[in-house]
Amino acid sequence: EAHRIANIAAAKAHRRLGVDTATPPIDIAGAIAAAEVPLFWRRLPRVLGLYINEQGSRPGILVNNALPHGARRHTAAHELGHHLLSHTTHVDDGSTVEVTLDEDDATEVPVRRRAGWPEQEKAAEAFAAWFLMPRRAVRSAMTRLRISDPTSALDVYRMSLLLGTSYRSTARHLPNLRLATHGQASSWLRVAPGRLKAQLDRGAEPPASRRGDVWLLDDGFNAFEILMFEDDRAVVPVPAGWTIDRPIWMVPVPKEDGNPTNVFECRPDVPETLGLIRCESIDLRERTQSFEQPVDAGQHWEISIRVLPRPQGPDTMQPIKNGLTPAK
Secondary structure, three states: OHHHHHHHHHHHHHHHOOOOOOOOOOOHHHHHHHOOOOEEEEOOOOOOEEEEOOOOOOOEEEEEOOOOHHHHHHHHHHHHHHHHOOOOOEEEOOOOOOOOOOHHHOOOOOOOOOOOOOHHHHHHHHHHHHHHOOHHHHHHHHHHOOOOOOOOHHHHHHHHHHHOOOHHHHHHHHHHHOOOOHHHHHHHHOOOHHHHHHHHOOOEOOOOOOOOOEEEOOHHHOOEEEEEOOOOEEEOOOOOOEEEEOOOOEEEOOEOOOOOOOEEEEOOOOOOEEEEEEEEEHHHHHHHHOOOOOOOHHHEEEEEEEEOOOOOEEOOOOOOOOOOEEOO
């Protein structure tokens, strides 16, 4: 019942707030701005987020900025659900939100505490899932990844990156969309995100922490913009005889024996910036340098990479796409 009500409420909110559901990820910061609710980001000990709605004062949302990217967005959508569903003040400490502070770093599955959720928390959590993962947005992400149906935990993880959602909330929501069975979702939920990241950049020197995300970027992302954060990695598989040009702040990650790989990592402390990963065949590069006309458009592709710092303080209230967007 909570999901039926949340589905309807989320669809209404998309229309009312002018949210584009065709191209993921859903712009949650822009939606909160359109709802005229102040949004603040700050580090919160033992608290994921708060919705403040006291008599005689303006409602507001506060989200723990120490959360991983997908978990921050999910928590913000959860708090927006409290607002749009006319709830009073709620403090969400992790027992009633389907994310954790260390989820993305974990190599073991965290223990969840779902029993005994109050009805308003169930409603807000279901709203967050439907608001960030409407069927149209999920289908768009699947098309980008050339997935007809998710069949593995790795499919779910890669979808969650495009949707800007946490791995666990994505896996849990797919049965609601009739894109997976509950049995499949249960098996995926037993896989820790850290293990999937290690699978994607296998062979490269492992990072000190698995908190950063790992993107597998191929020609399916051509002419699109990806949002990344410090310590995120990009795996760029290309055929033999191809070159990879990348920004200086995307540092090559060697193999454990020191040999090169096609894995690159965002340097820490990079200010907000935009760069380009361009992959092309050596044949195309030679033709271009000799002023010959390229004969095959499939001989190159490029992806824009935007790096943003962790949000802090009051949100700028400017709509920002937080992952996959058409490059301008």
